[in-house]
Amino acid sequence: MKTLYDKATLHRGVATMAAKIEKVYEGRQLTIVGVLTGSVVLLADLIRAIEQPMRVGVIQASSYRGATTERGDLVINSELMLDISGRDVLLVDDIFDTGHTLKNVVEKLHEFHPKSVKSAVLLRKQGRQEADYEPDFTAFNIPDEFVVGYGLDYEDMYRNLPYLAALEDEDIKRHEQLTRETHVL
Ligand code: IMP
Ligand code: MG
Numbered sequence: 001m002k003t004l005y006d007k008a009t010l011h012r013g014v015a016t017m018a019a020k021i022e023k024v025y026e027g028r029q030l031t032i033v034g035v036l037t038g039s040v041v042l043l044a045d046l047i048r049a050i051e052q053p054m055r056v057g058v059i060q061a062s063s064y065r066g067a068t069t070e071r072g073d074l075v076i077n078s079e080l081m082l083d084i085s086g087r088d089v090l091l092v093d094d095i096f097d098t099g100h101t102l103k104n105v106v107e108k109l110h111e112f113h114p115k116s117v118k119s120a121v122l123l124r125k126q127g128r129q130e131a132d133y134e135p136d137f138t139a140f141n142i143p144d145e146f147v148v149g150y151g152l153d154y155e156d157m158y159r160n161l162p163y164l165a166a167l168e169d170e171d172i173k174r175h176e177q178l179t180r181e182t183h184v185l
Helices: 007-024 040-049 100-110 169-184
Strands: 002-005 030-036 054-062 075-077 088-096 116-125 137-142 164-166
Touching: 002 007, 007 040, 007 116, 007 137, 030 040, 030 100, 040 054, 040 088, 054 100, 075 100, 088 100, 100 116
Parallel strands: 030 054, 030 088, 088 116, 116 137
Antiparallel strands: 002 164, 054 075
């Protein structure tokens, strides 16, 4: 795998984004909602980098797609979410690719009558956007490559890598080999 950003670079990017968020929400109480599962690592780091009172919750969005970036049906589950009515909500997700996920989750949140909804993402893939929506805060703009680590997965693996890496063809072959062996055992 090719490392795109090491641990220190990721933490600097998150700290810079946190400072921007603090400025925008100065003197207001924030409600941060992380999109499961990809946002968990970013969520943990971001909430500790924002030094102001906040409530934290999660919402689940799954699109049932594995390997590629082809679009599947998006399912949003808000059962785990905290009450956001009348609140200033900041939605947090790992990556903004075509934009359909974030746009749909933002629309879903509006059904619960928040005061405002903004969004923050770790990554925004350049040149991939299809949806008529842009995140309010972005830590890094990246080229159109499939990336894993720091919460991002390939078939639910690699989320735990503390760095961000681009998957190359050999990595995918190795992953498939490993998956076959695991299933045989
Ligand atoms: P969008 O709806 O196309 O913006 O896709 C957003 C979702 O696709 C993210 O929350 C990720 O789960 C997934 N995704 C898109 N690109 C990547 C990638 O490069 N690596 C891992 N997951 C990705
Ligand atoms: Mg995701």
